[in-house]
Amino acid sequence: MALFVDILLSGVAQGMVFAAIALGLGLVSRATGIVNFAQGAMGMFTTFIAFSLLSRGVGYWPAFVAALAAGAVLGAAVERTLIRPLQGKPALNPVIVTIGLLVVLEGVAGSIWGNVARGFPAAFSQRGLVIGRTRVAFSHFDVFLVCAVVVLVVAIVALFRWTALGLRMRAAAFSPEVSRLLGVRVGRLFTLAWALACAAGSLAGLLVAPLSSFSPYYMDLYLVYGFTAAVLGGLLSPVGALVGGLVTGIAIALVGGYVGPDLQPIAALAMLLLVLMVRPQGLFGTAGVRRV
Amino acid sequence: MTASPTRPGAEAAPSGARKRVALRPLARRLRLPSQPLVRHSILFVLGAGLFYVLTVNVGAYSDYQIGEIAVYAIVLGGLSVLTGLNGQFSLGHGAFMIIGAYTLALLQLHTHVGLVEELVIAAVIAAAAGAVVGVPAARLSPPYLAGVTLMLALGLPQLSAQYGSVFGGEQGLTTTPPPAPGTLSPERWLAWIQLFCALVVLVLLANLVRSRFGRAFRAVRDDEVAAAVSGIHVARTKVLAFTVSAGCAGLGGALLVLSTGVVNVGEFPLSLSIGLLAAMVFGGAGSLVGVWWGAVALVYMPTWSTSLSQHLSLGTSAAAYLSDSFFGVVLIIAMLVSPAGVQGGIRRIGQHLWRTVAGPAFEPVPNDPSLAAPDGTPSEVAGVEAATVRMDQETKERSRP
């Protein structure tokens, strides 16, 4: 029973990271109809920027904020230089471009920082909390992680639901042409969506770096789990991303705990295929609204 | 791309150029027979002769590299048919190479079948795995296909750690290369075997391209709805393309580990799978001559980037990343400007030269399969080249997986 609870708790923490990635994937996909496979690598890159700052003696929080900002800048730059020129080309092209970007970013990070697994500091203690008399597999850092992602999701939901900017972003995503005829600067909003998404990816990178062996490739698996979560949640709604992340995280943790950690990626693949075959609109999506 | 080298604007063609004489493809000008099987066989013999001369003039290490090039030519050939002809793609072909490689190693470990049987079984098992993946893949739009194959490339290698007793864990399994006859060095013998396999596979693929199946592949690539209306079973065709492609990858994987002597998943990282896709694009999607350019790039890029990073004094660790980054850059540039790869470039130059040397160019009529081969350099295999397509044309956008 204690094992089960621990697995569940670690699943929740991991699931939150998947949710942050899924949220970023969903933001981009909703705005520009593209799945950004470089999202994980972009998060990795900005986390390495934070790492460099930390090793130069900059404090944790300034480095944290700098990485988020770097993510936003990187996202906007990628949208402007690589994605916008592909408008009107087949769906295959942007997919391959983001894959190419993934490889380039990992290559560049590898040649700058080297392919060695390092430790990345956590903002809070990573020792399990003590509840009653037992120590559970849920630390102060995990609490921070969950809160950070929940805040992110709430902020995105609030942006879309209650602000004029969010309304414009939704309109631009659903119907770019009509939006332009109403004077909405659609191109800028797409850039903004990419910036937000990649900042979310940076957050995921920062949160997960202390939990894994921190090397240029550490986000690869998180990206595919995040992708699974995004598909599960239907790719469109932030809340869907959150739930998809939790479901994926707990399922992965259960497979890891009871079957074997090496089967996790294949289990995620099986889950992804099942969803794509049985319910392609995701658990929460309604048929016909998906754009990708 | 505005002017495709394979399809110069037909509406602009002067009526005289449409005459049969003017339309003769290169193969006919060189008096090559028009029967695909005969023509490809002749090219097979020519290729074999060329490689024989090549290998007897190099050392053992170069034998190894030439063999490696041949192996990648096989894998890229399968991938090229999948993408260039059928409009699908895969980020997970490294996984099918792993399947072929481990099948061969396990057969060597537990059975006493001959090399031919080992290779055939490895290819068949990988093809079967390809069919299994191909069934859902046939229904997926590009982003989902990318995600699924990416997960395959990341997930499959981990099985070897999970079932360490079968697959040997991180150390993997060992393989023994076939004994060389007479005084021949084992490396050279193996390189010959690999080259022979590559030529056989490419000739088979070239024939497939010109067959009923090849036409079905292209029809599905160009317009699934139109293909379905014309009586082509779209899903079955796509699964078949995936199966063939995975089989090639499996054979390539099996042949590759004969050279390395050991099979472990470290040999097949995600970057290999992506590198394969990039090398295929680099050579020119759909071109079975272009696969050789891609294979050469795959084999020599690490060497070149090592010397480049030494030249730039970047340190040794940077070398591996330079070569990975190169393939990433190839993918990005290819998608942004959509060229037909190296082979497309060569063809364009060749076409230009041919025109200036031999007078007015012919206009291929795409609908006539016997005439569809474009003109080009003397080195290219007419007919196979007709399959070259532009990446931006081949996959129709679909709204749902």
Added chain:
Amino acid sequence: MLHVEGLSVRYGPVRALDDVSFEARPGKITTVLGANGAGKTTLLRTLSGLVRNHRGTASFDGQRITGRAPESIARLGVSHVPEGRGVIAELTVDENLRLGTFVRVRRGERRAVVDEIYERFPQLRDKRHRSASTLSGGERQMLVIGRALACRPRLLLLDEPSLGLSPIVTAQLMATLRELTTGDGLGAVLVEQNARSALSVADWAIVLNLGRVVVADRPARFAADADLRRHYLGF
């Protein structure tokens, strides 16, 4: 206010518009008639910046609009109501209307502008929080016109507003349009297949045929000249 001079548009080798010139004035309705494929929709899409022209110019209040991006033309006060599916079905009625107010209405006045639209189309107020996808054809047409009005436009470009509407609703729509365009206020360019009802409200009519202006005259002329009607308008 709108001045079109020698406008030509090509789709590849096809000439969609060929040397089109006309003018639209404040408070007046200019209707553009013609058969399917005559270039009517292309004309509107060029004026709102969605299609690049090949030759000629269009200017709005002395400012050149050809070559500008659609959003920047919209900001000048040209409101294009596209044909058919101009409603953003994923948003609510209220959100659709609010979207119109973001550019030319000051922050504090936006609510009042939307309320004004509800005054004009009370049916929309009843469904303000419903998804726009639940509206009937007539209500959708009200919504897109209401949204165009919420932009506080100076020129409306209407593409087949009567499409799919019953004769009664069409008549109401035309009456509303006539009511909106008076004095030296709002001008309108009205593209219609339904020539009869368009001519009933228009101040000026041009007929396009294969991308060229073949007739430009007062609507009364069409009423008088049966040959002209039969030849170009089919009634």
